[in-house]
Amino acid sequence: MGHRPTPECSGRRCWLDISLGGGAQASGPLLLGEAPVLPEARGSLLNLKSMVEAITGRNAILSFVGYGCYCGLGGRGLPMDEVDWCCHAHDCCYQKLFDLGCHPYVDHYEHTIENNTEVVCSELNETECDKQTCECDKSVVLCLRNHTYNEKYRNYLNIYCQGPTPNCSIYEPPPEEVHPPLSCLPHLLTSAASK
Known part of the structure; x- marks a missing residue:
């Protein structure tokens, strides 16, 4: 069996700190003799x-x-x-x-x-x-x-x-548009103009 957390008490007030795994913690008051208050989980x-x-x-x-x-x-x-x-x-x-x-x-x-x-x-x-x-x-x-x-x-x-x-x-961003090198630009412009 796993470790059971022990509340720290002072009078009718008790505090309970527990680990929920994965780094999550719960900590909060437990009132003795009254309805328990759920600890605040983080x-x-x-x-x-x-x-x-x-x-x-x-x-x-x-x-x-x-x-x-x-x-x-x-x-x-x-x-x-x-x-x-x-x-x-x-x-x-x-x-x-x-x-x-x-x-x-x-x-x-x-x-x-x-x-x-x-x-x-x-x-x-x-x-x-x-x-x-x-x-x-x-x-x-x-x-x-x-x-x-x-x-x-x-x-x-x-x-x-x-x-x-x-x-x-x-939801992935579209791939970046591929641009030809600037050195190809004069050739592309002449090809487009001749068409």
Whole structure:
């Protein structure tokens, strides 16, 4: 069996610090003789939740977990609408981070929300994983804010998610245009003029 965390107590107040793995920590008060208060967990999913709620004004869990085919964990088929496409793009962004060895579900990053309209990823984020996870989350919440939420896709049953699953490569920037060397320019101009 694993190590069980022991709360530190003072009177009726106890604090419990636990590791959730992958660098995530939970820490918070436990009140003896009363209903327990869940400790505050630190990790990207909680960062994302706070961003979604501040920027969209919607409850992140009730409104977006289970929305369409991609909001929440996993996904398949064609996204149902623009909001669902936002979630598909976010899944792809996280997949890139997993491929780099990051743990975007639990990596904690620092950010601020200004005027409930702008997300600022902090320069205090130490690792590239933290920085990129913040940018993925920032992108999805701005995308969600800019598209219409459709109640009919809330708690959508994924058995209705049909069609081909879009490949994440659709979000890759197109290859840079190849330009011929300047030394070829006079030849190309004469060839074009003679046609």
